[in-house]
Amino acid sequence: MMEENNNDLIGDGIGNFPGGTYRNVTVNGVGSIQGDVKCIDFKCSGLARINGNLKAESVTTDGMGRVNGDVECDKLCVGGKLDISKDLRADYVELNGMVKVDGNLDAENFVSCGSFSIGGLLNAETIDIGMQWMCQAKEIGGKDINVHMDRAKAKIGILGKPVRLTSDCIEGDNICLEYTYAKVVRGNNIKIGPGCRIELAEYTGKFEKADNAEVKESKKNLL
Amino acid sequence: MMDEDRRDIKILGDSTVSGGFFKDLHITGDVTMNGSVDCISLKILGDCAVNDSLKTKAGTITGDLAVRNDLIAQSLKIRGDLSIGRNAVITDVQFLGDVRIDGDLSSEQIDIKGDLEVKGNCNSEIFKSKGDLKIDGLLNADEINIELYGNSKIREIGGDKISVRHGSKSLFKKLATSVFNGNHIGNLTTDTVEGDEIYLEYTTAKVVRGNDVITGPGCRIELLEYKNKFSQSDGAIVKENKKIV
Numbered sequence: 001m002m003e004e005n006n007n008d009l010i011g012d013g014i015g016n017f018p019g020g021t022y023r024n025v026t027v028n029g030v031g032s033i034q035g036d037v038k039c040i041d042f043k044c045s046g047l048a049r050i051n052g053n054l055k056a057e058s059v060t061t062d063g064m065g066r067v068n069g070d071v072e073c074d075k076l077c078v079g080g081k082l083d084i085s086k087d088l089r090a091d092y093v094e095l096n097g098m099v100k101v102d103g104n105l106d107a108e109n110f111v112s113c114g115s116f117s118i119g120g121l122l123n124a125e126t127i128d129i130g131m132q133w134m135c136q137a138k139e140i141g142g143k144d145i146n147v148h149m150d151r152a153k154a155k156i157g158i159l160g161k162p163v164r165l166t167s168d169c170i171e172g173d174n175i176c177l178e179y180t181y182a183k184v185v186r187g188n189n190i191k192i193g194p195g196c197r198i199e200l201a202e203y204t205g206k207f208e209k210a211d212n213a214e215v216k217e218s219k220k221n222l223l
Numbered sequence: 224m225m226d227e228d229r230r231d232i233k234i235l236g237d238s239t240v241s242g243g244f245f246k247d248l249h250i251t252g253d254v255t256m257n258g259s260v261d262c263i264s265l266k267i268l269g270d271c272a273v274n275d276s277l278k279t280k281a282g283t284i285t286g287d288l289a290v291r292n293d294l295i296a297q298s299l300k301i302r303g304d305l306s307i308g309r310n311a312v313i314t315d316v317q318f319l320g321d322v323r324i325d326g327d328l329s330s331e332q333i334d335i336k337g338d339l340e341v342k343g344n345c346n347s348e349i350f351k352s353k354g355d356l357k358i359d360g361l362l363n364a365d366e367i368n369i370e371l372y373g374n375s376k377i378r379e380i381g382g383d384k385i386s387v388r389h390g391s392k393s394l395f396k397k398l399a400t401s402v403f404n405g406n407h408i409g410n411l412t413t414d415t416v417e418g419d420e421i422y423l424e425y426t427t428a429k430v431v432r433g434n435d436v437i438t439g440p441g442c443r444i445e446l447l448e449y450k451n452k453f454s455q456s457d458g459a460i461v462k463e464n465k466k467i468v
Contacts, residue, residue: 014319014336014354030302030319030337046319047285048304063302064268064285080285081251081268097268098235099249133235136438201424 009039011046019052027063030059036069045082053086061097070103078110078114093124098133105137127172131179143189149179149195164195229263242437253286276309293326315463327360338373350382353390355409368416371409371425378414385418385433387426389412389441410441432467 009022011031019035026041027048034063036052044061053069062079064066076090078097081152087103091222095112099105104120106137122137127134131149147165165180175187179195192198192213200209201218209215229246238250242258251268259275264281276292282299291308298315310326318335324330327343333354344360351368354374359468363381370390391411411426420452421433425441447453447464455461 117237 008034011048019050042073059090087120110142120166129165131163131165134163137165139169140167140170140172142172143174145170145175145177147177147180148193162195182207224240237269248279259292269302287320304337356411369411371411373409375409375411376413377411380413380416380418382418384420386422387417388422388439388465390423 007022009017009025011017011027012029014030016034019033019037021038023039025037025039026039026044027044028046028064030047032049032051034035036055037050037053038056039070042054042056042059042210044065046065047063048065050065050067050069050096053072054067055072055097056072058075059071059073060077061082064080067084070089071084072089074091076088076092077094078099080222081098083100085102086127088105090103093107093110095114095116098115100117100189102119104109105122106122110122110124110128112135113130113132116135119191121139121141123141125143127145128139129140129147129148149163167180167182169184169186170177170182171186173188174187174188175185176191176193177196178193179184181197183199184202185192185198185200186202190201190203190206190209192201192210192215194210194212196215198215199217201215202221203218204221207218207220209218225332225356227245231247232240233249233256235251237254237308238254239255239257239390240260242256242260245262247264248260248262249266253270254267256273256277258368259278260273261278261397262424263280265279265284266436267284267286268287269286271284271286271288273290273450276295282296282356285299285302289306290299293309294307294311294313295314296313296316299313299327300317301334304321304461306323308325310329311324314330315332316334316397318337319337321338322335323340324329325342328341330347331351333347333351336354338355339352340357342359345358345362347364350362350364353370353372355373356369356377358377361379361381362377367380367382369375369387370389372390375460409425413426413428415432416423416426417432419434421431421436422439423431423437423442424439427443429445431438431446432443434450435452436447436449438444438447438455438459438461440456442461444459444461445463447461448467449464450467453464453466
């Protein structure tokens with residue numbers, strides 16, 4: 001239970017601040033916070049380094065945030081870059097920039113048209129990924145998983161690497177994939193669209209595969 | 224290289240860029256640049272390591288930047304730490320973070336909030352700093368405005384208007400200083416300060432030479448030479464002072 005705290009923490013210049021419970025935290029300059037931070041709104045348009053966990057109602061970053069700990073919030077909007085060394089737990093995640101989570105990302109709704117790299121499991125009720133940049137998660141789990149590439153916006157990448165979502169295992173109820181490389185895709189209804197390379201697809205309901213999608217092995221499970 | 228031949232690059236994600244000429248280089252992610260990079264506008268959100276030199280007209284970097292060789296820019300705003308292996312030539316620069324330059328720092332306008340370490344010399348028209356300074360060579364600027372928080376050491380200081388003051392104790396400055404050192408106030412150690420109008424606080428110097436000189440609290444000066452006016456506050460110790468022609 002967050003204690004009532006009316007103090008805002010505003011970092012415009014460069015500073016080291018102690019962790020604690022604040023009302024709103026805004027970092028426009030370079031702010032290093034030592035310890036856990038609890039607040040209502042956390043906004044970063046500069047460079048924020050938190051050596052501890054961050055717990056807030058809303059977290060917004062257009063700048064760069066580095067959290068050496070967990071992040072727990074209701075709403076997360078990343079327009080800039082956010083690095084999290086442990087886990088991320090949020091109700092709603094909107095990603096236009098880049099997020100790196102070494103642990104797991106657990107959300108109700110995950111919407112991305114940016115880039116993400118998740119060391120553990122990306123788990124959400126609904127996952128909506130608009131492929132424009134490289135996306136990677138060790139495992140993906142959810143109810144409705146939709147990965148689509150907006151061909152008009154697709155960036156082939158000057159670096160020669162095609163833009164893809166890569167994951168070891170994608171598991172859900174209704175899965176719709178495009179431009180995804182995965183070892184295993186498991187679900188009720190699976191639709192494998194263009195640009196995919198899947199080793200094994202296991203489904204209980206419907207299975208569709210686009211002509212130019214590669215699925216090494218597909219099998220229907222009766223369950 | 225004609226500007227039309229330069230390409231724009233926008234990257235979202237960790238990347239490795241080979242050297243080259245670019246127009247707008249916008250990267251959100253950690254990036255390694257293998258080779259010299261020359262661009263018109265540079266925007267980086269993330270950490271950047273350049274294995275050679277970096278040249279840009281305008282740049283904004285939020286994150287840490289490490290350049291192995293030279294950094295050349297007309298205008299640069301850095302939020303984060305910066306390390307440069309050789310020289311930095313930046314016309315207008317705003318540093319918010321800790322900066323280390325192994326060579327010289329040449330500029331017209333320097334504004335730094337954070338710690339600055341320059342192994343060579345630092346030349347500018349305007350030099351404004353809030354934080355700890357360590358300059359192994361000479362700090363030379365028309366206008367020098369230093370706010371001390373911790374200890375600073377500059378071999379020699381030369382300029383027209385020189386002001387060295389104790390930093391204001393606002394909550395959002397380095398709390399560590401007051402936490403560990405009680406009421407310890409930073410101190411500047413230098414061999415020589417030479418200028419027209421000089422105001423010093425908490426400065427330990429062998430020689431101070433100027434037209435109008437004011438030594439404020441915390442000063443320890445061995446020899447002070449002035450052409451016009453000299454005033455010394457109670458908390459200042461000046462061993463020898465003389466009016467010169």
